[in-house]
Amino acid sequence: MTQELILRRPDDWHLHLRDGAMLQGVLPETARHFARAIIMPNLVPPVVTLAQAEAYRGRILAALPKGAAFEPLMTLYLTEGSDPADVAAAAASGLVKAVKLYPAGATTNSHSGVRNLDNVMPVLEKMAEIGLPLCTHGEVTTAEVDIFDREAVFIDTVLDPLRRRLPDLRIVMEHITTEEGVAYARAGGANLGATITTHHLIINRNHILVGGIKPHYYCLPVAKREKHRLALRAAATSGEGSFFLGTDSAPHVDALKEHACGCAGCFTATNTMALLAHVFEEDGALDKLEAFASLNGPAFYGLPVNETRMRLVKHELPQTFPEKILTEAGPVTVFDPGFPVHWHVEP
Ligand code: NCD
Ligand code: ZN
16 A cells, blocks of 8 residues: 655755765755755865855756756855854855854864864854854864764763853754764754754664675764664654754765775765655654654744645555766765665655
């Protein structure tokens, strides 16, 4: 028996589109299903200024397939040289919806990120004043801190002190991966939100490491133990307004994933919505998928919800997804959940 689910068209509140040939290759995968996405600014060089964000937005719009209705919501990459006046102008332009904090060294292309928060306080104060959200990559980078503890230590030593110092600053904890992240976001009130990826609802660290190393499951923050995955599942499927979808779909060509020093990132743009329907159904929460994917994000960002709808159908037979997206930059492997998926997005 087929089953059907109709949702408001979803948005992706954390997405990597890259640039050039990769952008051209991966953008259709997102634009097919999502109305809007918060576009991460970690290009080389990073998108720091309003002028750079406007130019990047133009390249995204130019790469859209004909007839696609997709709105890129731009972000600025916070550096210790970022100018509060430029950030304020970016917010006033309406094109830039957030600023992204990468602790220097935390992840892909984060070397221009922030070493000392004191050096960006004037920008953060301006953002608190005008209500422009800060998206945080919430991991400390100190060598002594174990990679599996970096999110929890960030919350205690960076995020919580920052929120006490600037209670009016609106913050999104991006791609949370731990029960500590869930608990902190849940208790944070109206100025705090958290995105959760599709892949962190599906894999734990065993999937990366047991039975041979699986480079396509390696991303940052790295997947944690099973109890954390279960906490993320409970949060995402709760429908609570603090939690919304940010796929963190992060394409890298296979040659750089299947490498002695493989890049971090899972590419889920192609099958995210079908996977989420599977996950939410498994947890008896199909009725909460719309809140997670289509309602809670716009509410946090103060944007209208989408008026068009998406139709998902559960088929008798498992559905097939492309194993790879072939871009002019090289093939990009699509995230494999490791189980059959019967849901499919239908026109
Ligand atoms: C992202 C990337 O490749 O840009 N990688 C990842 O593993 N998530 C960066 C990021 O969001 O950390
Ligand atoms: Zn990311």
